[in-house]
Amino acid sequence: DSGVTQTPKHLITATGQRVTLRCSPRSGDLSVYWYQQSLDQGLQFLIQYYNGEERAKGNILERFSAQQFPDLHSELNLSSLELGDSALYFCASSVEGSYGYTFGSGTRLTVV
């Protein structure tokens, strides 16, 4: 157990739907990062939150949004889902950036 908890582990949904992925960071970590791993794009950074505030944005689609709550857990919302959104979504947490990242086990999203 890495200490980063992601739920659900698997999600199957239809095109056009909306889903929410949840991440609880390791105790004491203030930063949460979301990454997407797809077959065609590989691992890509989506977005980072630090202590509730958005800190950095990567290749995140406008249909996707995220937030970090006062208890530091984070949610990634994916809407108007398309087949191409099928991927493994990872959450990672860290105390502060480059001191190292701890990854959750991921949420595998399948859009049918």
Add this chain to the structure above:
Amino acid sequence: AQKVTQAQTEISVVEKEDVTLDCVYETRDTTYYLFWYKQPPSGELVFLIRRNSFDEQNEISGRYSWNFQKSTSSFNFTITASQVVDSAVYFCALETDSNYQLIWGAGTKLIIKP
């Protein structure tokens, strides 16, 4: 531009052979961090090593060793006496002080045959 290149898409060796996974990175930043992660078939990302740009010492951890060479912008990973359990996809990643996110290589799939 910041980029990580893992030119080897797939490597297959027989158990007990040594194997080296290559990683070449690009960045103009003087302060940066290099990482290796392992992704076994179960899918999770397992942290292996983090190295900052000011520390060029090679590192050894059991059967694993890493060779960091700034002159060639490379951070190669060697597994000595490979085992079937080493079979996984291995990712090299880069983070810089100007860009607090991991930039990933495409990964190298390592197959260790018994």
